[in-house]
Amino acid sequence: MIDALADEIAAVAAEAGALAMGRWRGELKTWEKVPGHPVCDVDLEVNQLIRERLRAIDPEAGWLSEETVDDAERLLVPRVWVVDPIDGTRDFIRGRPGWSVSIALCEGGDPLVGVLEAPARGETWRAVAGKGTFRNGQRLVASSRTEFPGSRVPTDALPHVDRDLSIVDRPNSIALRIAMVAADEADLVATIRWGHEWDIAAAVLIAREAGAHVTDAFGGVLRFNSTKGEAFGVVASSHGIHAAAIERLRERADKGIIR
Numbered sequence: 001m002i003d004a005l006a007d008e009i010a011a012v013a014a015e016a017g018a019l020a021m022g023r024w025r026g027e028l029k030t031w032e033k034v035p036g037h038p039v040c041d042v043d044l045e046v047n048q049l050i051r052e053r054l055r056a057i058d059p060e061a062g063w064l065s066e067e068t069v070d071d072a073e074r075l076l077v078p079r080v081w082v083v084d085p086i087d088g089t090r091d092f093i094r095g096r097p098g099w100s101v102s103i104a105l106c107e108g109g110d111p112l113v114g115v116l117e118a119p120a121r122g123e124t125w126r127a128v129a130g131k132g133t134f135r136n137g138q139r140l141v142a143s144s145r146t147e148f149p150g151s152r153v154p155t156d157a158l159p160h161v162d163r164d165l166s167i168v169d170r171p172n173s174i175a176l177r178i179a180m181v182a183a184d185e186a187d188l189v190a191t192i193r194w195g196h197e198w199d200i201a202a203a204v205l206i207a208r209e210a211g212a213h214v215t216d217a218f219g220g221v222l223r224f225n226s227t228k229g230e231a232f233g234v235v236a237s238s239h240g241i242h243a244a245a246i247e248r249l250r251e252r253a254d255k256g257i258i259r
Contacts, residue, residue, distance in 0.1 A: 005057070006113045006128050009103055012053040014124065016046045016101045017117035020086055024120060025095045038089050043067050046085035050103065054081050061105065064229050066198045079107045080225045082201035087116075088173030097121050098171025104201035109223035114202030116175055125179050125206050133182050133210040142212035143187045146240030148248070151187035154180055162248070178203035178236045182210035188237040188245055192217045192256045197229045204234070213242040217253040232257055 020042055029041040047067035054061070058081075062074025065083040074080050081103065086092050088099035097120035104111045116125040127133040133140045145151055153162075154170040154177045168186055171177060178200060180186035201224050207214050216222055217233025219242070233253060237245050 002112065002128055003131075005105070006115070006126060008057050009054070009105065009113050010115050010117075010124065010126055012050060012057070013101050013103050013115040013117035015053065016050050016085065016103075017119040019049055020046050020092070020099075020101065021119040024092060028093060030093055038093055039067070040086075040089060040093055042092070043086050043089060046101065047083070050083055050085055050101070051081075054083075054103070058105070062225065064198060064225065066196065070229060074225060075227065079105060079112075082106055082111075082198050082224055084175070084196075084198040087175045087199060088171060091172035096172065098173055098176060100125075100173045100176050102173075102175045102198065102202045104205060104224070106201060106224040109225060111201050111205035111224060114205035116179055116202055116206065118173070118176060121171075121176075125182075125202075127182075127202075127206040127209040129205065129209070131209070133206050135179075135183060140182050140210040141184060142182050142207065142210040143184045143238040144211075144240065145187040145238045148241045148244035151237070151241055151245075152185070153188050153190075154186050174199050174234075175203035178214070178234065179206050181212045181236045181238070182207045187241060188235075190217070190233065190235045190237075190245060190249055192233045192249055192253045194230050194232055195234065197224050197226065197231060200231070200234050204236070207236045211239075212236050213239045215242070215246070217246075217249060217256070219243075219246040 062080035091098040100118040
């Protein structure tokens with residue numbers, strides 16, 4: 001039954017991706033929700049399509065999305081859709097391919113199904129709890145790196161303290177960056193700030209099911225459908241370097257959690 005449900009969710013993500021792809025590199029209306037956080041009219045169109053389709057699949061599930069005013073009703077139901085209609089809007093607006101449609105169905109705080117649709121990259125990522133991760137139908141196995149120095153990190157630049165790491169290409173979508181660990185295209189992805197659950201829910205399952213270790217910035221368990229819909233950071237890596245990554249980030253995380 002879960003596989004059939006995953007098929008339905010993937011079909012919604014594909015339809016949403018096609019809608020976004022049809023507008024990509026076209027004329028857009030853009031603005032900033034808050035300084036530094038761009039949004040465009042396509043975000044809202046894709047959000048509406050996804051919500052209508054997912055409501056038809058499971059009308060009893062709650063809803064948490066970047067482009068919808070939060071409703072505390074989601075805290076009263078066992079399942080919730082966690083959605084970012086376009087993760088990586090900045091790349092979408094600039095005509096770059098590093099964006100994706102992110103959909104997760106969570107139950108009891110854990111993702112059950114996660115789908116990333118990245119049509120500009122020709123990629124569909126899909127994971128079901130306990131059943132592995134696939135990209136375009138091919139099963140993925142995450143990075144198995146055990147030595148922290150030299151670890152591949154998708155970023156534009158590294159602080160001096162992290163110069164022993166290795167830079168690889170960075171899509172704007174944090175979900176795609178986490179998925180890179182699942183595909184053994186990166187060894188480590190880390191954020192050390194407060195962030196929204198919709199940015200990472202699908203990707204966390206994708207990374208976990210491929211064999212990666214994923215926690216918050218302090219090494220704690222990530223749970224979804226929290227009261228604020230936020231988590232402090234995410235660290236996705238091979239199991240062999242995770243403890244070293246948490247230790248490297250500890251001082252910065254301690255400073256960053258205060259807001």
